[in-house]
Amino acid sequence: MPVHKGAPALLSAGTLCAALLLGGCANSAPPAPAAPAGTPAAAATTGDSRPAGTPPGAARGAAGPGPVSSIASEPAPAPRLPGVGPATQAFVPDGTTQALVVTGATADDNFSSAILYEKGPGGHWTPSAGPWPTRNALRGWTADHTAGDLRTPIGVFRLGDAGGRLPDPGSRLPYDQDDEFAISGTGFHGEPLEGSFDHVVAIDYNRVPGRTPLDRERPLGAEKGGGVWIHVDHGGPTQACIALEREPLRELIRALDPAREPVIVMGPTPELAR
Template identity: 75%
Template sequence: MSVRKGAPALLSAGTLCTALLLTGCANTAPSAPAGAPTSAPAAVGDSRPEGAPPRAAGAGGPASSVSSAPVPASRLPGLGPVTHGLVPDGTTQALVVTGATADASTSTATLYERGTGGRWTVAAGPWAAHNALRGWTDDHVAGDLRSPIGVFRLGDAGGRLPDPGARLPYDQDEEFAISGTGFLGESLEGSFDHVIAIDYNRVPGRTPLDKERPLGAGKGGGVWIHVDHGGPTHACVSLAREDLRELLRALDPSREPVVVMGPAPVLAR
């Protein structure tokens, strides 16, 4: 049974995960391809099990390098003028997901909000995250095991479990159930207990389970923010369960939320 809360929020499509519902995160993950990393790098001083995402900066993990040049308060931290220019004018809530390098499968996610004075401040996080096994790309195709780089709307959510208090439309459905193992042999069960659809190659305003791909199946799709399973994804972004639940409760459709995602050197342009 599917229970969808809230009226669809029709937002414009984003610009760039391997298809969750076609060839991506929703399927049982294959063995890591030749030449691909076999485990996610652990943060220095991190005593958690192998495969767990690193501690976020400020929580015992390494902080990403930060330019010494002053950053205008009206610009999202870590973003250069080109990337920030892609953030819609009406957006006052942005989740910034930053990888250290183009090939990194671990990242850090921070939710920012813009106040009436135009200043962006941290609203939640930073949180440790995983992204795709092979890192990032600005030309995503199905099966490349890279997460798309870009700025994408966040307007729809769902999951196998009941709505934890989201303000986004939420579709509870047993079709979000998943089994199998990930790239590190970790269980995928529960990964889609809660998800947020990233508006890459999808029709906004529909359940994350919707299979229509406006750019064609070859460009992938089904790119979600979902529950972390302790290893890299096919193209999605994953957060620890409680961090994702906090994010779901925080995202407000009236703020036109987006996710800004990619490696730090690219986002800094």
């Protein structure tokens, strides 16, 4: 699955941005590669457990004319993100050292939680921000997103571009300030949507990386949705996006570092644990 790697109920009003954000996106995950296994090397021994050909009285394991027994050690498995199984971890690029993990309890849940992790020199992932409460799509999650299904795509996706109606809060990602991020209307619970796109981070699902989140090109086709963002929480479920409260979102935007090749890992806990 790439890393960018969502609906009959529509907003009562909105701009072109609303259609972008409230579309959808998806991907699938192949199995993780098997870990290499070492093969123990057997050595012939004498009756007193000395390698064959070792002179009597020589210390066990000392060098001698015969072979010394050895066992090939298996390499330790690479550390994984907390709660993430090998099949999902396999989609995290080797160069990635920053990952936002967003998890929901079940496939049909639209409440979720996010933690930002960073990978240290020893290869271990440690939390650097969060946990933060988040919202996802009205009907939960899917591994095969289509436009209008009201589900958030499951997978591992790159985070490379940001933007919003308001000025840049200190992003290291490219940030596009544009009035087209304005939105009006109400959400699924009648909550106002105004301000939802004050700040956004584009999730690289069915989009061209390196462009403004407003860009409408859909490499997988329009039927696979698009415009899946992390945006300001408006107090209800989304069409496909991840919604984060305003201040945590601003904190996240400042923290994301393109040099760390950041990704989002998102989905229900049982799926991500595979």
